[in-house]
Amino acid sequence: MARTVLVTGGNRGIGLAIAQAFAKQGDRVAITHRGTGAPDGDLFGVQCDMTDPASIDAAFTEVEEKLGPVEVLVANAGMTADTLLLRMTDEQFTDVVETNLTGAFRVAKRATPKMVRARWGRMIFISSVVGLSGNPGQVNYAASKAGLVGVARSIARELASRNITANVVAPGFIDTAMTDVLSDERKAEIRKQIPLGRMATPEEVASVVTWLAGDGAVYVTGAVIPVDGGMGMGH
Ligand code: NDP
Numbered sequence: 196m197a198r199t200v201l202v203t204g205g206n207r208g209i210g211l212a213i214a215q216a217f218a219k220q221g222d223r224v225a226i227t228h229r230g231t232g233a234p235d236g237d238l239f240g241v242q243c244d245m246t247d248p249a250s251i252d253a254a255f256t257e258v259e260e261k262l263g264p265v266e267v268l269v270a271n272a273g274m275t276a277d278t279l280l281l282r283m284t285d286e287q288f289t290d291v292v293e294t295n296l297t298g299a300f301r302v303a304k305r306a307t308p309k310m311v312r313a314r315w316g317r318m319i320f321i322s323s324v325v326g327l328s329g330n331p332g333q334v335n336y337a338a339s340k341a342g343l344v345g346v347a348r349s350i351a352r353e354l355a356s357r358n359i360t361a362n363v364v365a366p367g368f369i370d371t372a373m374t375d376v377l378s379d380e381r382k383a384e385i386r387k388q389i390p391l392g393r394m395a396t397p398e399e400v401a402s403v404v405t406w407l408a409g410d411g412a413v414y415v416t417g418a419v420i421p422v423d424g425g426m427g428m429g430h
Pocket residue numbers: 203204205206207208209210227228229230231243244245246271272273274294321322323324365366367368369370371372373374
């Protein structure tokens with residue numbers, strides 16, 4: 196059955212791969228962007244800034260009018276502002292938490308009334324392996340990504356009786372603009388910590404997200420699923 200799916204930050208990177216994977220299986224897919232538009236004709240683009248509650252509300256209203264209530268929400272939009280703890284400003288900390296964690300809370304909250312009414316919903320939060328393991332230079336980012344686990348698991352408990360599941364996908368090292376900024380030396384170092392010995396493609400994350408929203412995962416909620424080539428095993 197075709198569903199209405201909203202992927203935040205679906206204009207590029209992992210979010211775009213997720214959006215395209217849902218579109219490929221016949222779902223109605225909307226993506227949020229911050230002015231670039233939708234890069235693919237099958238996707239419905241809405242402008243949205245995760246740090247602005249009014250813009251989130253307007254984006255949902257537009258999607259609801261065009262495609263119907265959001266049944267599958269993928270909170271994917273995210274940013275980094277890496278630096279060591281001693282150099283990290285309050286602003287660098289709060290900006291990252293505001294986008295990655297508070298933004299995810301806002302979209303989840305906005306999606307909830309209609310999912311409750313439909314007595315069906317799927318929420319998938321894109322966290323990171325570093326949310327569980329920590330990472331030097333990423334106190335802000337790791338905190339925001341760890342926070343998503345608490346958000347998802349609380350929602351899983353609050354809304355299970357309405358047949359709404361909430362799960363977390365924790366990618367490892369994925370080949371996108373976010374990891375492009377790392378030096379070749381740093382990439383080689385990271386690769387050594389990955390049992391599968393390579394970075395993943397965005398599509399390899401997307402396939403886990405579509406599975407979580409599909410019939411094969413109806414009994415999965417409150418889970419944190421690593422897609423990290425074994426990098427975070429044990430965390
Ligand atoms: P990219 O940097 O390629 O894309 C980030 C996306 O988030 C863009 O669509 C961007 O929009 C959007 N975004 C950022 N800030 C905001 C904001 N304030 N409001 C709305 N949208 C915003 O990242 P990836 O595709 O690599 O990452 C996607 C998700 O996966 C992120 O949450 C990231 O933390 C997570 N992740 C990535 C990993 C990796 O190795 N790449 C590993 C683990 C997790 P715009 O185009 O307008 O900038």
